[in-house]
Every structure is written in structure tokens, then in C-alpha cells.
Amino acid sequence: MADPATIGDVARHAGVSKSTVSNVVRRADVVSAPTRERVEDAIRDLGYRPNGVARALRQRTTHVIGAVVPDQRNPFYAQLALGAERRARDEGFGLLIANTGCDLETESAQIAALLERRVDAVLVAGLCAGSHAAEHIADRGVPVLLGGFRTEAGERVGVVDVDEEGALDALVAHLQGLGHTRLAFARGALREAGGERRERAFAQAVARRGLDRVEPGDEPTAVVAHDDTVAIEQIGRLERTGCRVPRDVSVVGFDDIPLASHERIALTTVRTDAAALGARSVELLIAASRSGAPASTRESHPWQLVLRASTAGARPR
Amino acid sequence: MADPATIGDVARHAGVSKSTVSNVVRRADVVSAPTRERVEDAIRDLGYRPNGVARALRQRTTHVIGAVVPDQRNPFYAQLALGAERRARDEGFGLLIANTGCDLETESAQIAALLERRVDAVLVAGLCAGSHAAEHIADRGVPVLLGGFRTEAGERVGVVDVDEEGALDALVAHLQGLGHTRLAFARGALREAGGERRERAFAQAVARRGLDRVEPGDEPTAVVAHDDTVAIEQIGRLERTGCRVPRDVSVVGFDDIPLASHERIALTTVRTDAAALGARSVELLIAASRSGAPASTRESHPWQLVLRASTAGARPR
DNA sequence: ATGAAAGCGCTAACAG
DNA sequence: CTGTTAGCGCTTTCAT
Numbered sequence: 001m002a003d004p005a006t007i008g009d010v011a012r013h014a015g016v017s018k019s020t021v022s023n024v025v026r027r028a029d030v031v032s033a034p035t036r037e038r039v040e041d042a043i044r045d046l047g048y049r050p051n052g053v054a055r056a057l058r059q060r061t062t063h064v065i066g067a068v069v070p071d072q073r074n075p076f077y078a079q080l081a082l083g084a085e086r087r088a089r090d091e092g093f094g095l096l097i098a099n100t101g102c103d104l105e106t107e108s109a110q111i112a113a114l115l116e117r118r119v120d121a122v123l124v125a126g127l128c129a130g131s132h133a134a135e136h137i138a139d140r141g142v143p144v145l146l147g148g149f150r151t152e153a154g155e156r157v158g159v160v161d162v163d164e165e166g167a168l169d170a171l172v173a174h175l176q177g178l179g180h181t182r183l184a185f186a187r188g189a190l191r192e193a194g195g196e197r198r199e200r201a202f203a204q205a206v207a208r209r210g211l212d213r214v215e216p217g218d219e220p221t222a223v224v225a226h227d228d229t230v231a232i233e234q235i236g237r238l239e240r241t242g243c244r245v246p247r248d249v250s251v252v253g254f255d256d257i258p259l260a261s262h263e264r265i266a267l268t269t270v271r272t273d274a275a276a277l278g279a280r281s282v283e284l285l286i287a288a289s290r291s292g293a294p295a296s297t298r299e300s301h302p303w304q305l306v307l308r309a310s311t312a313g314a315r316p317r
Numbered sequence: 318m319a320d321p322a323t324i325g326d327v328a329r330h331a332g333v334s335k336s337t338v339s340n341v342v343r344r345a346d347v348v349s350a351p352t353r354e355r356v357e358d359a360i361r362d363l364g365y366r367p368n369g370v371a372r373a374l375r376q377r378t379t380h381v382i383g384a385v386v387p388d389q390r391n392p393f394y395a396q397l398a399l400g401a402e403r404r405a406r407d408e409g410f411g412l413l414i415a416n417t418g419c420d421l422e423t424e425s426a427q428i429a430a431l432l433e434r435r436v437d438a439v440l441v442a443g444l445c446a447g448s449h450a451a452e453h454i455a456d457r458g459v460p461v462l463l464g465g466f467r468t469e470a471g472e473r474v475g476v477v478d479v480d481e482e483g484a485l486d487a488l489v490a491h492l493q494g495l496g497h498t499r500l501a502f503a504r505g506a507l508r509e510a511g512g513e514r515r516e517r518a519f520a521q522a523v524a525r526r527g528l529d530r531v532e533p534g535d536e537p538t539a540v541v542a543h544d545d546t547v548a549i550e551q552i553g554r555l556e557r558t559g560c561r562v563p564r565d566v567s568v569v570g571f572d573d574i575p576l577a578s579h580e581r582i583a584l585t586t587v588r589t590d591a592a593a594l595g596a597r598s599v600e601l602l603i604a605a606s607r608s609g610a611p612a613s614t615r616e617s618h619p620w621q622l623v624l625r626a627s628t629a630g631a632r633p634r
Numbered sequence: 635a636t637g638a639a640a641g642c643g644c645t646a647a648c649a650g
Numbered sequence: 651c652t653g654t655t656a657g658c659g660c661t662t663t664c665a666t
Contacts, residue, residue, distance in 0.1 A: 004457070004458070006658090006659055006660085007659065007660060007661095008659075008660095016636075016637085017636065017637045017638075018637085018638095018659090018660080018661090019636070019637060019638085019661080019662080020635085020636060020637075022660070022661060022662085023635095023636090026661085030635065030636090031635075031636085032635060032636090035635080035636080049429075049432060049433055050433060050659085050660075051374075051433075051435060051658090051659050051660070052433045052434045052435055052660095053370060053373045053374045053379060053434070053435050053658085053659080053660090054374050054642090054658070054659030054660040054661090055659080055660055055661075056370045056642095056660090057368075057370045057371050057374050057642050057643065057644090057658090057659080057660075058641080058642050058659080058660045058661045058662085059642085059660085059661070060642070062370060064413070064434070071399070072389065072395055072398060072399055072402070073392065073395040073396055073399055073575075075390065075392075078389055078390040078395050079390055081389060081414075082388070082389055082390055082416060085389070085414060085415070085416055086416070089415075089426075089427065089430070094413050094415075094430060094431075094434055095413065095414055096381070096411050096412065096413050096414075097398075097402060097412055097413075097414045098402070098406075098411075099399060099402055099403070109406075110406070112366075113406070113411060114411075115366060116366055116367060116368075116369045117369040117370070117381070117411055118368060118369055118370050140321070141321070232576070232579065235579075235580075235581065236579050236580045236581070239580050239581075240580060258390075259549070259576065262549065262552075262553050263552075263553045263556050263557060264552065264553070264556075264581040264582060265581060323642090323643055323644085324643065324644060324645095325643075325644095333652075333653085334652065334653045334654075335643090335644080335645090335653090335654095336645080336646085336652070336653065336654080337651085337652060337653075339644070339645060339646090340651095340652090343645085347651065347652090348651075348652085349651060349652090352651080352652080367643085367644075368642090368643050368644070369644095370642090370643080370644090371642070371643030371644040371645090371658090372643080372644055372645075373644090373658095374642090374643080374644075374658050374659070374660090375643080375644045375645045375646085375657085375658050376644085376645070376646095376658085377658070
């Protein structure tokens with residue numbers, strides 16, 4: 001494990017100063033052609049690769065973004081994180097991923113670790129219910145942005161989300177149009193901050209439309225799930241207890257994960273572009289970190305109702 | 318964006334030297350109680366958090382591991398990466414994730430970026446077919462390990478995989494037992510190095526058992542897929558063309574992703590513990606990075622045949 | 635166009 | 651037990 005060559009080694013080898021090597025490496029066009037060539041040869045000879053840690057210390061910027069997710073296995077977060085990672089990479093940034101499992105203690109430890117590593121910004125794709133972690137990050141002067149969901153957060157916390165109120169209303173309207181009147185909401189297993197918003201939007205849509213909200217166990221004719229993963233689980237649960245979907249119960253999801261369009265699942269859902277949410281979040285975070293200002297932009301991305309075979313006309317019970 | 322307090326600020330505030338602060342922070346129990354308290358108060362007053370970048374530069378270790386995956390959306394990689402991240406976190410390490418899409422150029426750029434960031438080790442969970450990237454990492458003196466697959470690689474590249482030959486033989490044996498004789502192998506979309514091994518193992522099992530290998534389009538009675546994701550796609554593709562699974566064609570996967578056990582999918586597959594593979598890989602990598610030696614351990618983890626409803630007796634054609 | 639010098643914030647000998 | 655010193659490898663004025 002030979003120590004890698006340093007800029008000093010290159011300078012010595014090429015017979016120039018460290019500053020000149022630095023100028024060559026950073027493509028500063030101040031170096032004369034012959035000198036540049038000598039330096040480039042030396043770099044090649046020694047297999048020199050700049051040390052990003054030293055650079056980060058000096059420049060006070062790591063070019064790394066932290067991504068806080070409840071669980072990267074969830075297809076929505078996976079997609080969002082991939083979009084984020086791609087965009088980050090395109091901009092010369094790395095992505096440090098931190099799963100929290102929506103556990104408050106883990107969450108704060110993970111965030112502390114990211115901050116200690118001096119990430120340039122933090123993309124928060126999900127938070128524990130009731131957590132104020134995003135604001136604490138902002139307090140530290142680090143750009144932070146909620147990507148893919150929204151909670152109450154101060155001015156200094158950006159948001160890139162989708163209009164969940166509108167989407168849930170569209171879902172409920174669709175079910176109402178099919179004659180459903182007993183609707184239930186199925187929460188996810190994780191206690192995510194975003195879950196409360198969806199559930200509230202569901203409750204409001206149901207109330208506004210004069211429908212009945214019942215518990216999932218209380219024989220609803222339609223189940224609105226927190227997301228597609230939960231919806232697919234619900235289909236399994238329902239069919240295990242003898243109900244057929246959509247014959248007896250309709251089920252709708254949220255996100256339109258790849259599997260939702262599979263023939264065996266065919267889930268009616270709301271499509272969101274998770275990769276775009278992730279990419280856009282990173283874009284805003286990088287801009288903020290460059291400008292030294294908080295990432296305070298707030299924007300909602302569009303959604304689209306996708307009708308498939310998991311919903312059908314209500315069956316009189 | 319006030320600059321965060323440094324160790325010097327704390328030292329001044331507490332009226333001690335930087336080394337003493339450093340000793341307190343690192344819990345070196347060499348500091349007297351009264352001094353330690355003064356320092357701790359100063360730390361609290363100033364909201365001091367050590368700068369990991371400076372520490373990394375000085376200690377020549379970042380406590381960050383790079384994870385190279387073809388696509389983190391694939392449930393197998395997602396699970397493996399999660400297992401890796403958890404273990405890393407438990408050991409005080411961070412995980413920098415790099416997706417390659419199995420594109421050679423992207424792969425080498427991502428690895429170069431990881432190395433430039435001076436990750437302490439690299440967990441490679443998938444490589445482009447024909448890539449020698451792992452050995453190049455080892456050449457740089459950075460511990461590297463193939464997690465979840467295996468390719469030809471030199472001594473200095475560790476491996477934590479599963480016995481795919483055995484697993485594929487078990488899968489083929491199971492199909493043979495059901496009377497299948499025309500078997501096809503369905504590759505994944507990504508050109509992963511690991512794909513060749515599975516396909517080869519399949520081909521050998523088929524040949525050894527005197528069965529016929531046909532192409533997926535050539536009316537096989539059973540399809541062996543590269544992994545569960547591919548298997549589920551195959552079920553969709555087959556049913557779209559009028560075949561029923563398993564009535565007309567049996568399908569088996571690999572990995573036992575969460576969805577494989579869903580009632581609507583019920584995939585016969587081989588279970589591997591992706592999270593354990595990831596965790597173990599990280600464990601070995603950290604040990605290697607601590608010892609300064611390559612991560613040269615090679616071990617295979619067990620697999621388990623899981624019989625579900627996607628396989629049934631062959632139907633005469 | 636190039637070089638010398640001064641740190642970024644921290645740790646690790648080594649003195650005292 | 652505490653302080654002094656000397657860097658880690660790089661960028662960045664500032665001279666020359």
C-alpha cells in the first residue's frame with residue numbers, strides 16, 4: 001500500500017513549484033505549453049491523483065451531498081436517490097447515503113455524522129414524524145432541502161415536492177366515481193413525517209366529498225394506501241383474507257413504482273417522477289451551496305393519475 | 318452561514334491548548350476532571366463539532382467506504398447496500414454510493430471519483446462485464462471486495478458471494494423434477510459481470526442433466542431468470558403473449574426479493590441474504606483498511622431453495 | 635508565467 | 651497532565 005504521490009512529488013519530478021502543478025491540475029490556463037507538458041508527464045509517470053480531502057479542507061467544500069432517507073430499499077426512495085446521485089455526479093459531487101429507518105435517534109446520529117463530514121448540503125427525502133432535523137441542519141448554515149415530501153419547516157428549508165392534496169383528492173374522486181363510499185387509508189410501516197400529510201389530505205378529500213372514512217379492518221370497499229409498496233402489501237393482505245382485488249375491494253397507491261404497472265399487480269396510482277425530484281433537489285442544493293445562501297426554493301412537481309385494474313366499481317355489500 | 322467554531326476557538330474559550338481540546342474530544346482519558354469540564358463547557362457554548370475533513374487529512378483515513386453498484390433501484394443491490402450502510406454506520410463509517418449502470422465509462426469515472434475522495438475501501442457489488450476495475454483499485458493500494466458476485470480477480474481482491482453454481486443446479490434440478498426439459502435463461506438488462514457466471518452455471522447444470530437449452534423466445538417450458546426482477550418481468554412478458562405461469566411455463570428467479578413472496582407473484586427462487594452479504598463485506602473491508610492489508614478473504618454464503626407457485630409440472634406441448 | 639509562503643483544522647510526537 | 655511544534659496535501663494571495 002504505497003503512499004500515493006502528492007503534488008509535491010510531482011513538482012519535484014517536473015522541476016517546478018507546487019503552485020504550477022496545481023495550476024495545471026485545475027486547468028488554469030496560465031501555464032505555458034512546455035511547462036504544462038512537463039508537469040503532465042510527471043503526473044502520468046507518478047500516477048498522481050489529487051487528494052480530495054486536502055483540497056476539501058483548503059477550499060472549505062467537500063463536493064459531497066448527504067442524502068437522508070428512511071429506507072433506501074423503498075422503490076420511491078431508491079429512485080429519488082438515484083436521480084439525486086446522477087445529478088450530483090454530473091456536477092462533480094458525491095452522494096453520502098444515510099438511512100434512518102424513521103428512528104429519531106438514528107436520524108439525528110446520521111445527520112450529525114453527515115455534518116461532521118462537512119457535506120456541502122443535505123437532501124432530506126424523509127424524516128421521522130415530528131422531527132425538526134431539517135431546521136437544525138439549516139441552523140448550522142448548511143443548505144437543506146426536503147425532497148419528495150413536505151413538513152412544516154422554516155424559511156431556510158427548501159422543498160421540492162408534489163401536490164399531494166391534489167393527487168389524493170383525484171384518487172378519492174376516482175373512487176367516488178366508481179361508487180365507493182367506505183374508504184380506508186393504509187399507513188406505511190415507517191413513521192414518516194410525510195405520511196401525516198397524505199393521511200390528512202385523504203381525510204379532507206373524503207370529508208369534503210361526503211364519503212365515509214373507515215379503518216382498513218372495517219370492511220372498506222376501497223383502500224387508499226400511503227404509497228405503492230403499501231398498496232401492494234394491502235392487496236396481498238386482502239387476498240389472504242379472502243377478498244379479491246378489485247372485485248371486492250379496490251386499492252390505490254401512490255408513486256407509480258415500476259412494479260405498479262406489472263400485469264399481476266396493475267395498480268391504479270398517482271405517478272410522480274421521483275428521479276426528477278431527486279435531481280432537481282440536488283440542483284438547488286448545489287446552487288445554494290455555491291451561493292452560500294440557504295436552499296429556500298419551494299416548488300411542487302406535477303403528478304398524474306394512472307388508472308389500472310386495481311380499481312373497479314363498488315360492489316354492494 | 319457563520320463559520321463553525323474550530324478547535325482553536327474552543328481552546329481559546331476554555332483557556333487551554335488545542336491538544337487538550339483534542340484529547341477531550343477524542344475521549345482520551347488523560348485530561349483532568351476540572352480541565353475537561355471547562356473544555357466541555359466551551360464546546361457546548363460554541364456549538365463546536367470537529368471537522369472530519371481536517372481529521373481525515375491528518376489521520377490519512379476518511380472513515381468512508383465507497384459502494385459501487387450497477388443500479389441501486391434493483392432490490393438486491395438496495396438490500397445489499399442497506400446492509401452495508403448499516404454496518405458501516407455502526408463502525409463509524411459513511412457510505413458513498415456510486416451507480417454505474419454497467420457502463421464502462423461511468424464505472425471508471427465513478428471509481429476515480431471515489432479514489433479521489435480517498436475512501437478507505439471500496440465495496441464492489443457489481444461490475445460491467447469484462448471490467449478489471451476491482452484490480453485497478455487494489456493496484457492503488459485501496460482494499461476492495463466483490464460483494465454479492467464474483468469475477469476473475471487477482472489475490473488482492475476479496476470476495477463475499479454465494480455458491481451460484483450450486484444454487485443454479487438446485488433450480489434446474491427442481492425444474493427437471495417437474496418434468497421440464499426445454500429450459501431457457503433470461504439475462505438481465507444490465508451487462509453485469511456476475512451475469513455471465515450465472516448463465517454459465519445454468520448452462521452447465523442443463524448440460525450435465527441432459528436437458529435442452531433453448532432461447533427464451535423458443536418456447537421453453539421453463540425459464541430460469543438472472544434474478545427475481547428479471548423473473549418478474551418474464552412473467553409479465555409471458556402472460557402478455559398469452560402464456561400462463563406456471564400452467565404453460567414455469568419461471569424461477571434468484572435472490573428472493575421481498576416481492577417474490579407476494580401472493581400475486583409467488584416466485585420460486587433461491588434465497589440469499591443480501592443484507593448480510595453487504596454487512597459482511599463492509600466488515601472485512603474495514604478490517605483490511607485498519608490493518609493496511611488488502612481485503613483478500615474469500616467466502617461464500619449459503620443459499621436456500623424457496624419453492625412457490627411460479628413452478629409447476631411441465632405440460633406436454 | 636512561475637515560485638515562496640501561509641494557512642485550512644486537526645492530530646501526534648515530544649517536552650516540560 | 652498540559653502545551654509546543656510540526657505537519658497531512660492542497661490552494662491562494664502575493665511577489666518576482
